[in-house]
Amino acid sequence: MAAAPIAATAAEVLDSLRAWSEQGLLRHLDTAMARFIATQDANAAPALLAATAVLVQMEGRGHSCLPLAMLVADPNAVLAWPTEALEGLNALWARLPRPLAQWRQALADSPLVRVADSAVDQGQPLVLGGSAQEPLLYLRRYWDYERQVAAQITARSTAALAVDGPTTRDWLGKLFPAAPEPGTCDWQRLACAVALRGRFSVITGGPGTGKTYTAARLLALLFATAPEPERLRVALAAPTGKAAARLKQSIDVSLKELHKSLGGLLDLEALVKRVGAARTLHSLLGARPDTRAFAFHHGRPLDVDVLIVDEASMIHLEMMAALLDALPPTARVVFLGDKDQLASVEAGAVLGDLCRSAEAGHYTAETARYALEAAGVQLPAAYLANDADQALPLAQQTVMLRTSRRFGGPIGQLAEAVNTGESSRALALLHAGTQDGGVLRMREGAPAQTVWQMAVARDAGVVNYQAFAQALAARPPQPMAAEVHTDWVRSVLKAFERFRLLCAVREGDWGVAGINRAVEKALAAQGAISPRGEWYAGRPVMVTRNDTALGVFNGDIGVALPAATAGAGLRVYFMDGPELRAVGVSRLAQVETAFAMTVHKSQGSEFEHTALVLSAHAGSVLGRELVYTGITRAREAFTLLAQAPGLLATAVKSPTLRASGLLRFLEQLAQAAPAASPPQDELAPWLD
Numbered sequence: 001m002a003a004a005p006i007a008a009t010a011a012e013v014l015d016s017l018r019a020w021s022e023q024g025l026l027r028h029l030d031t032a033m034a035r036f037i038a039t040q041d042a043n044a045a046p047a048l049l050a051a052t053a054v055l056v057q058m059e060g061r062g063h064s065c066l067p068l069a070m071l072v073a074d075p076n077a078v079l080a081w082p083t084e085a086l087e088g089l090n091a092l093w094a095r096l097p098r099p100l101a102q103w104r105q106a107l108a109d110s111p112l113v114r115v116a117d118s119a120v121d122q123g124q125p126l127v128l129g130g131s132a133q134e135p136l137l138y139l140r141r142y143w144d145y146e147r148q149v150a151a152q153i154t155a156r157s158t159a160a161l162a163v164d165g166p167t168t169r170d171w172l173g174k175l176f177p178a179a180p181e182p183g184t185c186d187w188q189r190l191a192c193a194v195a196l197r198g199r200f201s202v203i204t205g206g207p208g209t210g211k212t213y214t215a216a217r218l219l220a221l222l223f224a225t226a227p228e229p230e231r232l233r234v235a236l237a238a239p240t241g242k243a244a245a246r247l248k249q250s251i252d253v254s255l256k257e258l259h260k261s262l263g264g265l266l267d268l269e270a271l272v273k274r275v276g277a278a279r280t281l282h283s284l285l286g287a288r289p290d291t292r293a294f295a296f297h298h299g300r301p302l303d304v305d306v307l308i309v310d311e312a313s314m315i316h317l318e319m320m321a322a323l324l325d326a327l328p329p330t331a332r333v334v335f336l337g338d339k340d341q342l343a344s345v346e347a348g349a350v351l352g353d354l355c356r357s358a359e360a361g362h363y364t365a366e367t368a369r370y371a372l373e374a375a376g377v378q379l380p381a382a383y384l385a386n387d388a389d390q391a392l393p394l395a396q397q398t399v400m401l402r403t404s405r406r407f408g409g410p411i412g413q414l415a416e417a418v419n420t421g422e423s424s425r426a427l428a429l430l431h432a433g434t435q436d437g438g439v440l441r442m443r444e445g446a447p448a449q450t451v452w453q454m455a456v457a458r459d460a461g462v463v464n465y466q467a468f469a470q471a472l473a474a475r476p477p478q479p480m481a482a483e484v485h486t487d488w489v490r491s492v493l494k495a496f497e498r499f500r501l502l503c504a505v506r507e508g509d510w511g512v513a514g515i516n517r518a519v520e521k522a523l524a525a526q527g528a529i530s531p532r533g534e535w536y537a538g539r540p541v542m543v544t545r546n547d548t549a550l551g552v553f554n555g556d557i558g559v560a561l562p563a564a565t566a567g568a569g570l571r572v573y574f575m576d577g578p579e580l581r582a583v584g585v586s587r588l589a590q591v592e593t594a595f596a597m598t599v600h601k602s603q604g605s606e607f608e609h610t611a612l613v614l615s616a617h618a619g620s621v622l623g624r625e626l627v628y629t630g631i632t633r634a635r636e637a638f639t640l641l642a643q644a645p646g647l648l649a650t651a652v653k654s655p656t657l658r659a660s661g662l663l664r665f666l667e668q669l670a671q672a673a674p675a676a677s678p679p680q681d682e683l684a685p686w687l688d
């Protein structure tokens with residue numbers, strides 16, 4: 001029998017960690033935290049040091065905690081290192097304790113680890129949470145955020161507000177005049193009714209399922225049923241400036257249309273005036289330079305009664321905690337978003353976590369009764385919870401919209417195939433190419449020049465940067481009147497917004513940086529632009545940092561163009577809803593060229609034609625959500641350009657799983673205050 005390997009010492013673990021960061025397998029930050037723990041606790045167990053470095057590494061990849069059982073059983077399931085690095089990893093792990101209980105104990109023994117259930121809080125930097133079977137190691141602040149978010153959501157979802165059922169049903173009948181198709185459930189009406197009764201709700205759904213349409217009707221309903229409608233304070237917000245502007249524009253248009261269709265029954269134009277400008281979450285909360293703390297928090301809450309937040313999939317855990325903390329206890333918050341889209345770059349996949357029950361519904365009998373009374377909606381039995389454990393208060397306040405109004409063609413089918421992990425169906429659709437209602441195209445294993453060639457080709461068959469080049473070339477001669485200049489600038493911005501290249505990664509020939517350079521060169525060769533130095537007429541840029549003084553926000557896209565007056569230099573023009581805004585190029589320091597952008601940054605935008613560029617070196621970044629998000633940015637045409645065959649299939653089969661304990665916290669809180677759920681036989685009257 002082979003002798004058991006000698007247990008690793010703390011010094012040996014630190015040596016291995018240092019070697020791994022020198023090889024680029026870990027970040028210096030990861031090992032620095034392990035070293036910090038070792039200096040603060042002279043008796044820190046080797047397992048604690050290894051777990052700490054991996055925990056910090058995972059936080060950098062968007063996880064809010066480290067599932068210890070996974071780390072113990074198969075560290076590479078957590079780290080996803082290349083094959084050549086596995087020998088060293090496995091060799092160290094063979095010298096660390098095997099049983100999970102021993103790891104757990106090693107961690108719990110350190111004075112730097114707070115065991116979550118214990119009453120003693122000494123401000124330890126690490127927290128051991130989860131359960132005995134599924135322990136989760138946290139950096140303290142993420143444990144705090146999850147706990148706070150779960151507590152806020154449970155409290156806000158559990159406290160049912162008084163709703164007059166018949167009045168609500170009556171209004172919903174007016175706001176949604178079309179009778180639902182027989183045998184279908186009107187999820188939009190239900191979403192309004194559900195948001196009306198609680199201080200927290202989530203309306204999720206894919207593109208074009210009517211999230212904004214529903215939110216506008218919800219505002220009208222709140223206005224119609226508020227005791228003092230003229231005092232209702234409504235705020236709109238989104239993670240990016242662009243998404244916020246889009247939300248405001250759609251809500252305004254919807255409310256004005258409703259105002260007309262209701263024939264003066266409600267003064268919704270007055271409501272439009274009351275709804276302030278849509279803000280980014282950063283600006284809403286009062287972000288301040290050089291501090292994580294916001295100006296608004298529970299001690300100084302926001303001045304709102306109703307807050308609608310769009311593109312909620314982009315909200316990270318820390319932001320969600322800050323937002324809920326800043327909401328007055330009496331305010332209603334409604335989150336809109338597509339749960340299947342990419343989560344934020346920062347830690348936490350909050351919307352995904354909150355929507356775990358969204359497909360299934362998991363509604364209680366009380367919700368079914370309320371749906372019928374207040375919305376006239378009969379919930380199909382399939383959407384009811386089988387047992388009380390499923391029926392979290394949060395699930396009662398979550399509604400998924402299931403019918404897309406503008407996304408049914410081949411692009412919608414492709415998005416659905418990707419979302420459900422059917423890679424063969426996705427590939428078949430891409431091979432089938434153009435169908436009624438949409439263009440699908442694919443090139444796999446092609447050289448890098450295929451990307452820029454497709455983007456600038458004069459005979460591409462679908463819109464690309466030629467439309468932009470033509471708009472640039474149509475510049476009226478000097479001197480030109482201000483209105484003529486404005487029209488031209490608008491036409492350039494509009495042309496640019498028709499097409500976009502989306503990448504999985506930033507670096508390399510198949511990444512944002514390489515493709516931006518290549519497209520720039522190709523357009524220059526065609527004479528469409530003349531890049532000389534950093535700024536040139538026709539340089540599209542994306543803002544990478546909020547600048548409240550300039551009124552530009554992370555994710556805003558503009559194009560550098562000559563000002564109306566000859567000799568006045570270049571300005572970057574942005575569309576701000578229907579308005580144009582111009583900022584001198586010398587004042588914009590935090591920008592990057594935007595012919596190509598990451599899929600992450602494209603969230604909240606749509607283009608007539610979207611080309612998704614998949615690098616063979618994207619590693620674990622290449623997941624299902626990334627491909628789904630890329631596809632759903634396309635309105636009429638979608639092109640997939642993959643560096644190597646098989647990349648799409650690999651991505652589709654790899655849903656991104658982010659470690660989080662948020663659901664566990666929600667379940668624990670629900671057990672403490674279970675949602676009312678009468679037995680099944682009492683349900684009969686409310687089921688179809």
Ligand SMILES: Nc1ncnc2c1ncn2[C@@H]1O[C@H](COP(=O)(O)OP(=O)(O)OP(=O)(O)O)[C@@H](O)[C@H]1O
Binds near residue numbers: 206213250
């Ligand atoms: N019940 C409905 N009756 C008629 N038209 C509808 C209905 N619901 C949605 N629409 C229309 O469908 C289109 C898409 O709706 P909307 O923009 O609200 O979807 P969304 O889910 O917010 O989309 P996205 O995710 O792209 O923001 C809009 O033109 C809207 O007016």
